[in-house]
Amino acid sequence: MSYLVLARKWRPKSFSEVVGQQHVLRALINGLDQNRLHHAFLFSGTRGVGKTTLARIFAKSLNCEQGVSSNPCGECQSCIEVDQGRFVDLIEVDAASRTKVDDTRELLDNVQYAPSRGRYKVYLIDEVHMLSTSSFNALLKTLEEPPPHVKFLFATTDPQKLPVTILSRCLQFNLRRLELTQISEHLRFILEQEELSFEVEALTQLARAADGSMRDALSLLDQAIAFGGGSVSSETVFHMLGSISQDQVLNLLQALHLADAKSLLNQSSELAALGRDFTVVFDNLLSTLQHIATLQLVPDMELPETGSEQLQALANQFDAETIQLLYQIALHGKRDLNWAADPKSGFDMTLLRMLSFQPSSPPAVEDTPLKKSPSLRKPAVPPPPVQNDVPVEIPNPQPPEASHLAPAAMEPVPPITPSEQQEQAAPAAVSAVDNAPLVTDNTLISVDLSPANWTQIIAELKLSALTRQLAENSALIRCEQDAVHLALSPELGHLATDKSKQRLTSALTERLGQDLKLVFADADAHVDAGPTLAVERAEQAAERQQQAIDAIHNDPTVEIIKNTFNARIIEQSIKPID
Ligand SMILES: [Zn+2]
Missing domain, CATH: 1.20.5 (Single alpha-helices involved in coiled-coils or other helix-helix interfaces)
Known part of the structure; x- marks a missing residue:
């Protein structure tokens, strides 16, 4: 099968074919149609988002033989030559390979001469931030007094590295990374035009792997077409990318929900047998967990086309805290993958850890009446009757590993509300309260906590998994009357949910027999904070x-x-x- 590489064949030739970047297009189109054009433009943005493509269409718009407009004819000699990359008055320079001042001088010496074919000479300088200081100075002279027949288009992935003197003379546009759906829909459009068969989920996978870059998406699509012998199936794309299908991720999560360790390990073995890349599998798992978490908070969110019913069911079956915890464990699992004996055992350990940390299926505890707090499960729609509320026996939790995530073993502490807290308080705490004076002026109490006893007290608290994570990663700054000031790293901020803070407050109040409140601060701002248990x-x-x-x-x-x-x-x- 022979065909022109898709990235080149489907490179947009007019503004109307460009995907995304509407804010930039509008400014360029208005400028061209009203013939009010700045002489220097700076396009910034990551690779493959269309910087040079826009610059080329712009050059064509300025030089089309039919006249300057945002809608060049595409048929005249100038338009054709620009499209073919051989138009003499479009001077493309890669600054990464021409950083010396002599090169820039040579380039700018010719600026004074009139264009040889078109109306305007268009200089497209890619990666302009790579120019040397003296090159910038040479360029600046031209920018200060630009000849009327010259337009400069600068492209950069790193605008911060440009001198302010240059920046201030350019009209700046920040090109955005393309969204997943923008990419997958464009791939779909191309495949339909090419009359090639495809599966939608495969396109989603390709778009995700392209990470915002249309150019990368198109070259991945090229590979997938070659790989699949002319069609794009999920199977070939998963194989090519080492990723797994949405169904496979959902099955893993279903097995987790049912606490089915055997099924989890079997599924992991299947993935290994298929030669899947476990780093990519982690990515698939993470993005699905993120989908579920979003769905729990924004029930009317638009869902991916595949497996949306199952996704919805999982969003109902798991409570929001568990999803946060699973996400956290998966993130750590991915990061530690290189340290594992081999990728599969690293993945297995992560799955087992997820299983043992899951607080939604409490182990049998005889003397504590387990109530499910209604606030813990907030189904967007009523959950299916089966699979939910099935009492499941948890296998023995894995022994905690030496990692700051590890010590959160399963605690048989049900989620409790403050009113339940009163009823369930341990006898010792009750008697302590009984002996205390009936009227207490809380504002005068100083809480009996210090950096010296903080980790010890935290280690002794009975906490549910997420609250334990919060407690173990918080450091004591100081106590002021009844306020306990804690420091938490910003990257762990998601641990401090209203519920986990409330539970930690209750547990500390009970342990110390004193009313108190927790005040969280950014750990980076508090070098004086004590150690965290983690x-x-x-x-x-x-x-x-x-x-x-x-x-x-x-x-x-x-x-x-x-x-x-x-x-x-x-x-x-x-x-x-x-
Ligand atoms: Zn033309």
Whole structure:
């Protein structure tokens, strides 16, 4: 099968064919039609979003033999030559390869001469931020007194690196990364025009992999067509990208909801057998969890075309906190993938961790009447009768690993509201309250917490999984009367939900027998904050790991084995034992 590469064949030849960037198009079209044009334009934006494409259409609009307009004829000699990339008055320069001042001078020396064929000489300088300081100075002279027949179009991925003197003489446009649907719809349009068969989900996958760049999307599409022998199926695209289908992700989540460890591991083995890239699988999982989280908060959100019913069902089955937690665990799993013995076992461990941390299916506890707080599950539509509320037995939680995520073991603490809190308070706490004076002036109480006892007290609290994450990652700054000031890293801000803050407040109030309130601050602004339990545990784990590594290196038997077999120690395989 022979065809012109799609990225080139379907490069937009007129403004009306450009996908997205409407804000830029409007300004250019108005300027051209009213013949009120600035002499220098700066297009900034990431790669493959259409900077040079726009510049070329602009050059054509200025030089079309039918006259200057936003709608060049596309048929005259000038238009054809621009399209074919051989129009003499469109001078394209890649600044990345011409940074020396001499090069720029040579380029600008010719600026004074009239255009040889068209009305305007158009200079398109790509990656303009790469020019040297002296080149910028040479350019600046021209920009200060531009000849009337010259237009400059600058493109850059890094506008911050441009001198202000240059910036201030340009009309600036920031090109946006294209949205997933803009890309997938354009791919669909092209395939329909090319009369090639395709599956919609495959296009979504390609668009996602292109990450905002239409150029990347088109070259991926080219590969997919070649790979699939002329058609674009989900199967070939998943294989090509190492990703998995929406159905496969949804099945994983369904098994998690049912706490079916066997099914989870079987599915993971299937993915490995299919040669899937687990980093990409994590990406698929993360984006699906993000979809579910959004759906829980914005029930009328537009859904992807495939698996929307199942997605909706999962949004009803899981509570919002669990989805946040699963997302967090998946994120960590993806990050730690390189450290795992192999990608599949890293993925398996992440799945098992998700399973053991899931607070929505509480383990059987005889003496605590488990009530499901109605506020915990907020179904957008009534959940299907089956699969929800099925009592499920949780397998033994995995032993916590040495990671700042690890210590959140399953706690049999049901979500409780403040009123329930009163009824369920432990006997000890009740008697403490009984003995306290009936009237307490809270504003005079100073809470009995300090950076020295903070981590110890946190470690002893009984908390549900998300609240535990919040507690372990918070550092104590100070106590002021009844206000406990805590520092939390901005990137962990999502842990501080209203509910988790309320639960941590209740737990601390109960533990200390004092009314208090929590005040969270940005950790970066508080270098004086005490340690967090998570950091303390991670440091202890790192120390134990180092001791284990030292012990192995100093072990005489290991030394003999090394020498006898010419062996070496793989440090990552060393694990401390208790
Ligand atoms: Zn023309």
